[in-house]
Amino acid sequence: MKKVVLLALNSSYSHTNLGLRYIREKLKNTEIENLEIVFIEKTINEPWLMLFDSLLKEQADIYAFSCYIWNRELIETLSINLKRIYPETKILWGGPDASSQAQFLLEKNPQVDAIISGEGDSVSTNWIISNLFLEKAFDAPNTLNPNTRLYADSEELNWAFPYTDSELQELNDRILYYEGSRGCAFKCTYCLSGNTFTARHKPLNEVLAELIHIISFNPRQLKFIDRTFNSDPERAFLIWQFLINKSEELNFRTNFHFEIAAELLTDEQLDLLATAKPGLFQFEIGAQTINPDVLKLIRRPFHPEKFKSIVSRLRSFENIHIHLDLIAGLPGETLKSQMESADYLLNLDPNMLQMGFLKILPNTPIKLECDKRQMVYQSFPPYEILQSDQISAKELMAWRQVESVVDIYYNSGQYFYIMNMLLGLKEQPFQILLELSDFIEREYGYRKISQNERYSVLANFINAQIKQYFVSDIDTINNLKLSSFGKLFSQKPDLFETVAIDLLKIDYFKQGMKSFPDWFLSFKQNKDESLNQLQEEIQENLQKANVRQRIRYEVFSFPLQELPGLENLIAFNKTELDNEKSLSFQGAGEVQITRQRLIHYLTKEILKNQKYLVAFQLSNPSFYILAEKKINSHINKKVL
Numbered sequence: 001m002k003k004v005v006l007l008a009l010n011s012s013y014s015h016t017n018l019g020l021r022y023i024r025e026k027l028k029n030t031e032i033e034n035l036e037i038v039f040i041e042k043t044i045n046e047p048w049l050m051l052f053d054s055l056l057k058e059q060a061d062i063y064a065f066s067c068y069i070w071n072r073e074l075i076e077t078l079s080i081n082l083k084r085i086y087p088e089t090k091i092l093w094g095g096p097d098a099s100s101q102a103q104f105l106l107e108k109n110p111q112v113d114a115i116i117s118g119e120g121d122s123v124s125t126n127w128i129i130s131n132l133f134l135e136k137a138f139d140a141p142n143t144l145n146p147n148t149r150l151y152a153d154s155e156e157l158n159w160a161f162p163y164t165d166s167e168l169q170e171l172n173d174r175i176l177y178y179e180g181s182r183g184c185a186f187k188c189t190y191c192l193s194g195n196t197f198t199a200r201h202k203p204l205n206e207v208l209a210e211l212i213h214i215i216s217f218n219p220r221q222l223k224f225i226d227r228t229f230n231s232d233p234e235r236a237f238l239i240w241q242f243l244i245n246k247s248e249e250l251n252f253r254t255n256f257h258f259e260i261a262a263e264l265l266t267d268e269q270l271d272l273l274a275t276a277k278p279g280l281f282q283f284e285i286g287a288q289t290i291n292p293d294v295l296k297l298i299r300r301p302f303h304p305e306k307f308k309s310i311v312s313r314l315r316s317f318e319n320i321h322i323h324l325d326l327i328a329g330l331p332g333e334t335l336k337s338q339m340e341s342a343d344y345l346l347n348l349d350p351n352m353l354q355m356g357f358l359k360i361l362p363n364t365p366i367k368l369e370c371d372k373r374q375m376v377y378q379s380f381p382p383y384e385i386l387q388s389d390q391i392s393a394k395e396l397m398a399w400r401q402v403e404s405v406v407d408i409y410y411n412s413g414q415y416f417y418i419m420n421m422l423l424g425l426k427e428q429p430f431q432i433l434l435e436l437s438d439f440i441e442r443e444y445g446y447r448k449i450s451q452n453e454r455y456s457v458l459a460n461f462i463n464a465q466i467k468q469y470f471v472s473d474i475d476t477i478n479n480l481k482l483s484s485f486g487k488l489f490s491q492k493p494d495l496f497e498t499v500a501i502d503l504l505k506i507d508y509f510k511q512g513m514k515s516f517p518d519w520f521l522s523f524k525q526n527k528d529e530s531l532n533q534l535q536e537e538i539q540e541n542l543q544k545a546n547v548r549q550r551i552r553y554e555v556f557s558f559p560l561q562e563l564p565g566l567e568n569l570i571a572f573n574k575t576e577l578d579n580e581k582s583l584s585f586q587g588a589g590e591v592q593i594t595r596q597r598l599i600h601y602l603t604k605e606i607l608k609n610q611k612y613l614v615a616f617q618l619s620n621p622s623f624y625i626l627a628e629k630k631i632n633s634h635i636n637k638k639v640l
């Protein structure tokens with residue numbers, strides 16, 4: 001019996017490895033007896049000795065490793081030490097971080113027997129079989145030559161279905177990857193995919209059959225890793241249409257993620273996409289930068305007006321999670337132009353703004369630019385940009401800080417209402433995020449801030465920083481470049497504070513939080529006789545409707561029942577409360593309303609200058625609005 005171990009090391013627990021699964025399936029398909037295939041999938045966060053132990057125990061004839069930017073150095077140390085213990089065993093490497101610098105790595109690592117560069121499905125299967133079973137060597141003659149250690153680029157024309165049924169069951173709550181096509185039609189200079197083979201597609205009927213099979217296991221998320229999913233518009237339309245139809249017919253929770261080029265979306269596709277169930281699809285759309293000079297340098301086509309109109313239309317459907325991507329530190333990019341790109345994208349109101357940093361990957365065309373543009377990057381993976389002739393190391397470090405603020409306070413969606421109100425105050429919303437980042441650094445330093453404390457951070461930011469805008473004189477306010485919504489609070493700091501804290505409260509309750517933190521302008525703390533009467537009246541009505549849960553009361557400066565995005569949280573009778581699931585989203589994630597709709601609603605409501613007493617029930621992870629009553633403005637000055 002011969003044994004081969006395939007080791008996949010993912011960047012974190014939620015991910016899965018596709019490349020090695022293809023190789024495993026091809027090996028299985030050879031149906032060679034006396035071959036034991038052991039597939040081990042771990043993460044880079046596991047202790048080195050535990051990883052080493054799991055390899056050692058197998059005592060295999062061949063260890064095959066899948067090398068990526070996030071694991072290659074770890075694989076190097078595992079391979080070196082494994083070979084010291086088992087000198088007879090063979091070590092095989094493949095994957096993008098080995099392929100792109102194969103010659104260099106082979107020279108540096110004599111313990112590595114071979115690297116297969118490029119798409120490894122068939123070549124690695126041949127290499128493994130011919131090394132283990134001499135007599136069964138088939139179409140890879142030089143795999144037996146001990147002097148050959150590098151197997152050159154290979155291009156696969158068909159690839160297996162990667163998952164077994166038991167894996168589909170086990171990986172149900174992780175991210176599954178799926179490849180409907182390989183290769184990329186574009187040639188961005190910083191990317192490895194643009195550097196390899198042209199796009200090839202798996203036959204459509206196979207894709208649809210595989211999707212149905214996957215859906216039957218009801219995974220949380222399936223990510224298509226096709227480089228530009230809609231590069232063939234007709235095919236993209238048919239796959240989307242198929243999934244939309246299936247989501248009507250079948251009951252599943254799967255969210256499908258696609259990387260798309262916005263400008264390629266057709267009117268017909270947009271009409272179709274408008275009909276998708278909220279949460280069925282998630283789109284990642286790379287702009288990277290809007291600076292035309294930089295775009296030319298990195299060879300990316302981009303049409304700002306078309307991009308803007310298509311993304312805005314897509315976002316207005318409020319049914320698809322839209323992630324927009326930026327890359328910091330591109331050649332020719334300055335801090336100012338980077339901020340302009342961030343503002344442009346934030347004004348398109350993405351559900352997520354992904355602020356990546358340029359990586360200078362081995363064997364990418366951008367590497368040739370580095371000397372000319374004085375680009376300094378980490379000399380080790382992930383080769384991240386540290387400085388260029390246009391942007392200093394300090395500026396990029398500060399940008400990293402903003403990135404983490406964007407991730408926590410914007411991308412998480414946990415502070416949705418307050419963050420969108422704050423961003424809506426200025427024409428250039430990114431300025432607010434920069435201010436928040438500075439504020440956090442100044443007031444809290446680099447220490448870890450718990451989720452609970454983050455609400456206080458925002459309350460302090462609202463009070464100590466943003467409220468001060470509106471205390472200022474008219475000239476100072478004019479210099480702030482406020483939006484028309486922001487101008488509503490001109491010299492009305494208390495109105496601003498009340499509305500902002502109300503929105504912060506909603507975010508707080510939506511996360512299932514229940515206490516009364518210091519920053520609350522609370523009904524409980526400000527209760528008076530007239531509010532008491534209203535409370536009793538509401539209580540009586542709810543009792544008549546047979547609602548007996550513990551009820552909490554708060555005063556808000558706008559009607560909560562009509563606040564866009566909260567429509568699902570209204571419950572009027574006990575049956576609905578018992579059946580919480582009927583009110584909460586069943587898919588992989590709720591799709592938030594647009595900032596435009598929120599701002600429009602707030603503008604309309606705060607101009608009315610009304611107050612509302614709201615009765616609601618807190619539950620995990622959200623709350624239900626049970627009843628609401630308008631309050632006469634004279635009732636409780638302190639609260640109002």
Ligand code: B12
Pocket residue numbers: 009010011012015016017018019020022064065066067068069070092093094095096097099100116118119120121124156177179190191192193194225226227356357359361362382
């Ligand atoms: C999924 C993914 C991720 C996931 C992680 C997945 C995981 N398992 O942990 C996430 C989203 C976290 C991620 C993050 C990043 N990623 Co990424 N990611 C991908 C993506 C989209 C898919 C990978 C995949 O499964 N491909 C499909 C398989 C079939 O192709 P493959 O991996 O190339 O495998 C084939 C061959 O390489 C070979 N092969 C693979 N393994 C083996 C093993 C052996 C023994 C052999 C012989 C052959 C072989 O055969 C396979 C089949 O033909 C690729 C782009 C792409 N579309 O491929 C980028 C890619 C892998 N990522 C890349 C980069 C740069 C990053 C980031 C640095 C991006 C960033 N944030 O700036 C981060 C780093 C994360 C970190 N923690 O450090 C680069 C990798 C460059 C490199 N030198 O490794 C890629 C190639 C994108 C690109 N075009 O430049 N990524």
Ligand code: SF4
Pocket residue numbers: 184185186187188191192193194195227228
């Ligand atoms: S960045 Fe995207 S579009 Fe550009 S070459 Fe890479 S995969 Fe293709």
